[in-house]
Each structure stands twice: as structure tokens, then as C-alpha cells.
Amino acid sequence: MAAERTFPDIRDAVARLCADYGGDYWRRLDADRQYPTEFVAALTAAGYLSVLIPEEYGGSGLPLGAACAVLEEIHRSGGNGGACHAQMYTMGTLLRHGSERQKRQFLPDIAAGRLRLQAFGVTEPGSGTDTSRIRTTAVRDGDDYVVNGQKVFISRTEHSDLMVLLVRTSPRPERGSHTDGMSVLLVDLREAIGNGLTIRPIATMMNHATTELFFDGLRVPATNLIGREGDGFRCILDGMNAERILIAAECIGDARWFTARSSAYASEREVFGRPIGANQGVQFPIARAHIQTEAAALMVQRAADLYDAGLPVGAEANMAKLLASEAAWAAADTCIQTHGGYGFTTDYDVERKFRETRLYQVAPISTNLILSFVATRELGLPKSF
Numbered sequence: 001m002a003a004e005r006t007f008p009d010i011r012d013a014v015a016r017l018c019a020d021y022g023g024d025y026w027r028r029l030d031a032d033r034q035y036p037t038e039f040v041a042a043l044t045a046a047g048y049l050s051v052l053i054p055e056e057y058g059g060s061g062l063p064l065g066a067a068c069a070v071l072e073e074i075h076r077s078g079g080n081g082g083a084c085h086a087q088m089y090t091m092g093t094l095l096r097h098g099s100e101r102q103k104r105q106f107l108p109d110i111a112a113g114r115l116r117l118q119a120f121g122v123t124e125p126g127s128g129t130d131t132s133r134i135r136t137t138a139v140r141d142g143d144d145y146v147v148n149g150q151k152v153f154i155s156r157t158e159h160s161d162l163m164v165l166l167v168r169t170s171p172r173p174e175r176g177s178h179t180d181g182m183s184v185l186l187v188d189l190r191e192a193i194g195n196g197l198t199i200r201p202i203a204t205m206m207n208h209a210t211t212e213l214f215f216d217g218l219r220v221p222a223t224n225l226i227g228r229e230g231d232g233f234r235c236i237l238d239g240m241n242a243e244r245i246l247i248a249a250e251c252i253g254d255a256r257w258f259t260a261r262s263s264a265y266a267s268e269r270e271v272f273g274r275p276i277g278a279n280q281g282v283q284f285p286i287a288r289a290h291i292q293t294e295a296a297a298l299m300v301q302r303a304a305d306l307y308d309a310g311l312p313v314g315a316e317a318n319m320a321k322l323l324a325s326e327a328a329w330a331a332a333d334t335c336i337q338t339h340g341g342y343g344f345t346t347d348y349d350v351e352r353k354f355r356e357t358r359l360y361q362v363a364p365i366s367t368n369l370i371l372s373f374v375a376t377r378e379l380g381l382p383k384s385f
């Protein structure tokens, strides 16, 4: 069915692992708003969360395309990689911009799953999408930075040992690049919680373990600064492209799950004495969602290929995320419609996946911001902000 089935061995192995965590597992967690601890442990033990870490630091050193295959298969099986996908890519900031000492200190333990680095703190209540206006500050005091401020929607902090945190170390410049003066700190959450950091869970429409963070004089050793002080935005930027491509792969997995469910149900459900799928009013939206998915999958693959070749990928990463998240949403909407009333019952998993896949038109970057990026950077249209 797929345009090209890359990394077939990885896909088959991940699908086998996911078969042990079926719809009943995800439904129960969703109802109780619990973290998929057993599933994440199994993925970690099988080495799938460290595929992007180079072999010299204990990972398998595979390309981004392999990580895409892992996440797509999780979602295609009906699961949700949102619980742990950041363990794959958050370490990229450390890998690309950390010192050799930092890399040797942290990456082997991250690769082995002894250290969880899957919290990435950027968004703030007062700045929204405009990252340059973050207000969380870090002020140097002796051998430490002292952090004050607030973050919102920071996911998995309760299930992570470390967090990559974006702070302001100098005020937002009025002229020149507004993103200058930000820095990246690696925060040890095990030491920080209760010592200047308070975490408050946020209830959301799906089971996503996201939280609000309050910093009040948190001390972070200056040795945990990643990259140069003031250069933090650049340090997280290339990681954001990887994140967008990986999440686009999850959306492709979602879309394929929805369309498989739609096709199966439409073939077996009989109304007016024949399968509902024999009606073109039912089958055409399913076919259209499939076509949309396959087109989006090509863009995801192209973005991953460019990334793996070390070529500029900003436009393709953004376009892949937009197309894949919209394809997943079209497939989700069609799946609900195809199932009629049963699409709204929890037993079929359709309503759960419907809620889960909606997120990706807003996070990690919203559709409007992608359109703005393509309009102004790719097409040279005048800037609106």
C-alpha cells in the first residue's frame, strides 16, 4: 500500500512488539489518564528509542528515516508514540551542540535507557508561538545559573530525568535578530523538582502527560549550558526540523490506521442488504483520504532523505508536517463517518485516535505558522510579523 516501504525489517519488528499492546491497553490508559510505562519500557529495551544516537555513544546510529519507520508503525498499529517520541530526538541538541564532555557524560546512559531525556521546555503562557518573547530567565551566579519563570504544555516532565530548557540569558534585542540572547540548559529534573521547580499536570482532551512548570530560583550548574550562551535558539532549531519530520511520520501511521479501519468496517457492515462500502458516497471519501495520505508520505520521505543527506530541509520538514497532519485528520474524520454511531463509542478506538491525531495541527508548530513560513521564506511574500 505504501509508496515505498522503507526499513521493512524494523517495521515488521516494531509491528510485532506493538501487537502485545492492543486497543484494550491504550483504551485503559486513556480512560485512567495513565502513562504507557510497560510499552515504553519494551520499546527502550528493544533499542528503538536510541536509533538516532551514534554508535560511539551506545546507540544504533541509524538515519532519521529509520526513526520515522519506528514511529509510523507504532501509530499504524493503533498506539501512540507521543508518550516517548521525544526520547529519540531531544538528545539531538546535546549531540550537535554539546561539548564532548557533556556527550560522554549523558549520551551512553540515554542510549541505554538509564536516563530519560524526553522533556523539551520552550512554550510559555505569555509568548505563545513567538519564541523570541519567552520570559523565563537564567542569570549567572557563581558556578550556577539561577532560573525564574514559567513554561506551559511541557510534555513528559513527570516521566523524564532530564529536560532541555530554553531560557533568556539576555533581553530580547530590539534590533537585529530577536532570537539572540536565548540559551539552552540541561536541567536534571530529579534534583530540580522541589528545589526551585514545581510541576503541575494539565488535563487535555487526550492522554498526553503534559504539564505546566514554575521556576523560582532554580539553580542549574553552568556546566549544563549546551552550546554558547546567547546562541540557544540556533541550538534547538535544527532539532525542530527532525521533530517535525518524525511527527509527520506518526501522522502517516495514524492516517493508515484510520483508512484500514474504514475499509474493513465499510466492507463488513451491511445496511439496506449490502455492505455500506459498496456505496460510492462511503467509499470515495476513504479513497480520497488514502490518496491524500500517500501524497503526504512522499513528502515525509523526501524530508527525511534531505535531512539524512545533511541538506537544508526547513521547507520540506514543515510541508511534510502540514500535509501529514491534514491527511491524518481527513482519514480520521472519514473513519468516524464510516462507522456511523459506532465511531463515537470507545470500544472501536476510533474516537480515541481521532482526539490524539488532532493535536498535530497545533503542536509542535501550528498549521498557520507553517503557512506563514512557506509564504514568506519560500515564496518571498511580505512578512506579516
Ligand SMILES: Cc1cc2nc3c(=O)[nH]c(=O)nc-3n(C[C@H](O)[C@H](O)[C@H](O)COP(=O)(O)OP(=O)(O)OC[C@H]3O[C@@H](n4cnc5c(N)ncnc54)[C@H](O)[C@@H]3O)c2cc1C
Pocket: 119, 120, 121, 122, 123, 124, 127, 128, 129, 130, 152, 153, 154, 155, 156, 204, 208, 210, 359, 362, 363, 364, 365, 366, 367, 368, 369, 372, 384, 385
Ligand atoms: C498536548 C500538547 C503538548 C505540547 N508539548 C510541548 C512540549 O513538550 N514542549 C513545548 O515547548 N511546547 C509544547 N506544546 C506547545 C505547542 O508547541 C504550542 O501549543 C503551539 O506551538 C502553539 O502555541 P500556543 O498554544 O501558545 O498558541 P498561540 O501562539 O497562542 O496561537 C494560537 C493560534 O493562533 C495562531 N496564530 C498565532 N499567531 C499567528 C499569526 N501571526 N498568524 C496566523 N496565525 C497565528 C496559531 O497558529 C494558533 O492556531 C504542546 C502543546 C500541546 C497542546
